Amino acid sequence: MQEKVGVIGLGAIGGGIAHNLLSAGADVTVWNRTEAKMEPLVAAGAAAAANAAEVARSSSIVFICVSDTPDVEEVLFGDEGILQGASPGDLIIDNSTISPQATREMARRLDSAGIHMLDAPVSGGPEGAAAGTLSLMVGGDRAQFERAKPYLDSIGGTITHVGDNGDGQMVKLVNQILVVGHALAMSEAFLFAAAGGLDLERTLQAVQGGAAGSWMLDHRAPQMIRRDWSPGFSIDMQEKDVKLAVGAASELGVPLLVTGLVDDLYRVLQREGMGGEGNHALVKALERLAGIRLGAG
Numbered sequence: 001m002q003e004k005v006g007v008i009g010l011g012a013i014g015g016g017i018a019h020n021l022l023s024a025g026a027d028v029t030v031w032n033r034t035e036a037k038m039e040p041l042v043a044a045g046a047a048a049a050a051n052a053a054e055v056a057r058s059s060s061i062v063f064i065c066v067s068d069t070p071d072v073e074e075v076l077f078g079d080e081g082i083l084q085g086a087s088p089g090d091l092i093i094d095n096s097t098i099s100p101q102a103t104r105e106m107a108r109r110l111d112s113a114g115i116h117m118l119d120a121p122v123s124g125g126p127e128g129a130a131a132g133t134l135s136l137m138v139g140g141d142r143a144q145f146e147r148a149k150p151y152l153d154s155i156g157g158t159i160t161h162v163g164d165n166g167d168g169q170m171v172k173l174v175n176q177i178l179v180v181g182h183a184l185a186m187s188e189a190f191l192f193a194a195a196g197g198l199d200l201e202r203t204l205q206a207v208q209g210g211a212a213g214s215w216m217l218d219h220r221a222p223q224m225i226r227r228d229w230s231p232g233f234s235i236d237m238q239e240k241d242v243k244l245a246v247g248a249a250s251e252l253g254v255p256l257l258v259t260g261l262v263d264d265l266y267r268v269l270q271r272e273g274m275g276g277e278g279n280h281a282l283v284k285a286l287e288r289l290a291g292i293r294l295g296a297g
Helices: 012-023 035-043 052-058 069-077 100-112 125-131 142-153 167-195 200-208 215-226 235-252 257-271 279-290
Strands: 004-008 027-031 061-064 091-094 116-119 134-139 156-163
Touching: 004 012, 004 052, 012 027, 012 035, 012 061, 012 125, 027 035, 027 052, 061 069, 061 142, 069 100, 091 100, 091 142, 100 116, 100 167, 100 235, 116 142, 116 167, 125 134, 134 142, 134 167, 142 156, 156 167, 167 200, 167 215, 167 235, 167 257, 167 279, 200 215, 215 279, 235 257, 235 279, 257 279
Parallel strands: 004 027, 004 061, 061 091, 091 116, 134 156
Antiparallel strands: 116 134
16 A cells, blocks of 8 residues: 555544455555544554644544534634645545535535545444445546555445446445335334244244344344444434435435435434434334333343
8 A cells, every 4th residue: 555544533444444454555644633542543553633624634534433414513623623634635534424525515615725535435333444345436547446446445345436426425325215114114014023922033933034134233133133222323324325315315406215214313313312322223213112122121
């Protein structure tokens, strides 16, 4: 790996990305608002920066993995943002999930400064980030995608160039529509099974290998059955993505019937203080409607 790489945002996903870049032999500089999250990466061989601008000065390719559209805007264009340290020809790779329209505008602003951008949101959760098996849906210039590919290969298992800037974010919203649809279907299915007196573990084992099988079923249904609400991806973060999808669908005139319902259910759980729980805790909203609980805990 010939180019120096920066990673900004070292949460459950960004931290895994940085570790896998280091493991692949990249020269990595990191920055995170919470300094303690940099310490394990520095111990693993990364350099620590004081801010996003310093990361950009040290790197020709910079990965961003933060929470929401305003966070990406601040990292890029703030007083100590990437634009203050980047040079023409540098490449920004945004792994966050944010507004497609805002992404297109950010890419235009960066392009006017001679800086390239790929939107490359990810799917696969902390498990995929740690294992280097994330799925990446990448929007932007094809030549820049090819430039980034060796680095993307170190963090992902499925990497697809889907079109222009913003198209990566659109495909990620397709992904999130499918994810929450699966979450709602799992909630309904296992409440149905519980009401019918079925053994939930055996029921899951019976359906996993058939046409109903999915990543969500494999990874989140066991947690749901055990009443383990620890987040791979929290309700707060999932609801943020659902709102992005519902907003984009409204602009396009496309009905999102299931996704709109999940939006309502997640907001109910957020109001009751459950926003930090895993997205599979969606079942709690249906439990209250049904008067049935999964598991004994």
